[in-house]
Amino acid sequence: MGPGRKNLGLRSLWSHCYITHPSHPELKPVEVQVFGIRKSAPTRSALRFFAERRVKTHFVDLTERPASKGELTRFVQKHGVAALVDRDSRRFAELGLAAPRYGDERWLEILVQEPLLLRLPLVRFGQQLTVGAAEATWRSWTGR
Secondary structure, eight states, X not given: OOTTOOEEEEEOSSTTOEEEOTTOTTOOOOEEEEXXXXXXXXXXXXXXXXXXXXXXXXXXXXXXXXXXXXXXXXXXXXXXXXXXXXXXXXXXXXXXXXXXXXXXXXXXXXHHHOGGGBOSOEEEETXXXXXXXXXXXXXXXXXX
């Protein structure tokens, strides 16, 4: 039997063959959505991680299609704005954002306009979300 197939215990005409069905309810394929920038090393690392495990990924390049406010709101609700902002990024210093004290709503508006301020990658698997490189969490999703 190949990977991702479960023996359903059904015998065919030949006694040594088993019928397997890849769409069995217990065999749900893992599919993740990765938000990032193709030039970003952590984003490339996340894409490589999932590719090595043959996990289907949907990559959203934030330079081509910025994340919507609703998409970022999910990550903010789970991790908070402080976890999403990369205070060590070059763009953060260029914009001079170290001194101002903004509220969560203003930070969300800034992050929608400036995707280079995000701590990348943002990865979503169903309702589960991660910010930055979180290989231990990704391993628990994939089981590999």
